[in-house]
Amino acid sequence: MITLRSSTRRLGGARESFLLCSQCLHRTHPLLPVTSRFPSFSRFQSSIARQPAPSSLNKAYFSSNKGETSTVPQPGLFTSLSPRNSSHHPAREESSPSTSTTRSQPELPHRRRKRLKESAAQGHVAEPVIPPDASAQLSNFSSALPKTSLRRKLAAFLALTKPRLSFLILLSTTSAYGMYPISTLLTLDPSMAPLPTLSTSTLTFLYLTSGTFLSSCSANTLNMVLEPKYDALMSRTRNRPLVRGLVTRRAAVIFAIATAALGLGLLxxxxxxxxTGLSAANIALYAFVYTPMKRIHVINTWVGAVVGAIPPMMGWVAAAGQTATTGHDTWRDMLFSEDSIGGWLLAGILFAWQFPHFNALSHTIREEYKRAGYKMLCWTNPARNARVALRYSVLMFPLSIGLWWFGTVGHGFLVSSTVANGWLVKEAYRFWKHQGTSGTARGLFWASIWQLPILLVGGLVTKKGLWDGVWRNAFGPLPEDEDDDYVYYGEVSFGEAVGESPGPKSSAVS
Incomplete structure (x- = not known):
């Protein structure tokens, strides 16, 4: 710290300052009054004391560290002339941290990620991998708006729906609907219902998506209604709208009832x-079985996996209902017939996917689950938590092969599913080997985030017969379709069966 030194110090210090004449002092410092040619030391000292310090003096200018300023007022211009101040006191010139102008800058996101990754690799701290909760983000957005704003209310109610979870449910439902193999072959049975047209399929699809989304909104809202005091104990959920008071409990219940009634009605x-029955059962299972069971037993994770497996079955059954024959469209035929195998395989994929995804996610906040009283494997039995994640990741292979084996998807699905499942199993093995440390929880979490869309979209792209239909519409019938105009059964042709005159080839016997 550089301090201002009196020019009289150069001439001998305070003890010899009284030897200077007033003219010399006035020449050096014109602000000093000239009272006498040879003033006494006492008169000189009193004159200095009465002289105020210049207000234009910038104390920070004399600091060697531009980021710090002294908290002790700088001495007067000739305060060193006083015997009491003749010695230098460095302690008075030290800066106080409380008034320092240096401010800690916020850590940049990429530097924070790098720091956490390095710490996790060294095993010092558990690396957080959970993205910000969508409900919490919407709650923050809602709270920043005026209380009378309509956007504030809409954002708060949208936060009740858990948008990311609802989108995942929609993806699994619509993918199963699109993968259902609707037959394009004619049949001799006159009682067979006509094949669905593009307009009827589109209309059914719209009813299915809107009804499923509203039903999911109802289930997620009821989940928040039943546990706001526990959500307040976790950093990931403490900003939800009911916890922050953005929505009243009564309004949330009314919203849940309204969305359930409208969603089930559309379905x-x-x-x-x-x-409709599957959707209603899923609302009840998620809100009134899974939610309270989280504080009772670790079996709640398996119950939650069943909740996630029902939406693809809903999409499959919705498509099956369009081609069902009269008298053969009961719930038993749609759920337990030979044609429902594809739906069960898709439901199995969603059931198995829950474990590597949730077990990796919950591992990063296991202490918060413990503090809130939720019975989760991530803290009750971490070793089993990792084993379960690996076990169900491996189960993805036979389930994916089953879709191809039973004719739901084509050969290309074997390639895409093998790549996606191999990535998931690799990260699950690392998660099990390192027990979630060294960034393995993060790796498994993001592998599960991408693996499921690859499977579902890959199944849609490689749907059995999809590209045959595209080829037929673009270039005409396939070579195997260019056969005789009649299909013969024994000695009677199809044309004769419907009353047409036999063609030139009617005498042929198959």
């Missing part, structure tokens, strides 16, 4: 009673 109107 009943546009699909079939089996889909």
């Amino acid at each position: 009943s109107l546009g699909t079939n009673p089996t889909v």
Whole structure:
């Protein structure tokens, strides 16, 4: 720290300052009054004391560290002339941290990620991998708006729906609907219902998506209604709208009832009673079985996996209802017939996917689950938590092969599913080997995030017969379709069966 030294110090210090004449002092410092040619030391000292320090003096200018300023007022211009101040006191010139102008800059996101990754690799701390909760983000957005704003209320109610989870449910439902193999072959049975047209399929699809989304909104809202005091104990959920008071409990209950009634009504109107029943059962299972069971037993994770497996079955049954024959469209036929195998395989994939995804996610906040009283494997039995994640990751292979084996998807699905499942199993093995440390929880979490869309979209792209239909529409019938105009059964042709005159080839016997 550089301090201002009196020019009289150069001439001998305070003890010899009285030897200077007033003219010399006035020449050096014109602000000093000239009272006498040879003033006494006492008069000189009193004159200095009465002289105020210049207000234009910038104390920070004399600091060697531009980021710090002294908290002790700088001495007067000739304070060193006083015997009491003749010695230098460095302690008075030290800066106080409380008034320092240096401010700690916020850590940049990429530097924070790098620091956490390095710390996790050294095993010092558990690396957080959970993205910000969508409900919490919407709650923050809602709270920043005026209380009378309509956008504030809409954002708060949208936060109740858990948008990311609802989108995942929609993806699994619509993918199963699109993968259902609707037959394009004619049949001799006159009682067979006509094949669905593009307009009817589109209408059913719209009813299915809107009804499923509203039903999911109802289930997620009821989940928040039943546990706001526990959500307040976890950093990931403490910003949800009910915890922050953005929505009242009564308004949330009304919203849940309204969305459930509207969603189930749309499903009943546009699909079939089996889909409606599955959706209603899923709302009850998620809100009134899974939610309270989280504080009772670790089996809640398996119950939650069943909740995630029902939406693809809903999409499969909705597509099956369009081609069901009269008298053969009961819930038993749609759920337990030979044609429902593909739906069960898709439901199995969603069931198995829950474990590597949730076990990796919960590992990063296991202490918060413990503090909130939730019975989760991540803290009750971490070793089993890792084993379960690996076990169900491996199960993805036979389930994916089963879709191809039973004719739901084509050969290309074997390639895409093998790559995606291999990536998931690799990260699950690392997660099990390192027990979630060294960034393995993060790796498994993001592998599960990408693996499921690859499977579902890959199944849609490689759907059995999809590209045959595209080829037929673009270039005409396939070579195997260019056969005789009639299909013969014994000695009677199809043309004769419907009353047409036999063609030139009617005498042929198959």
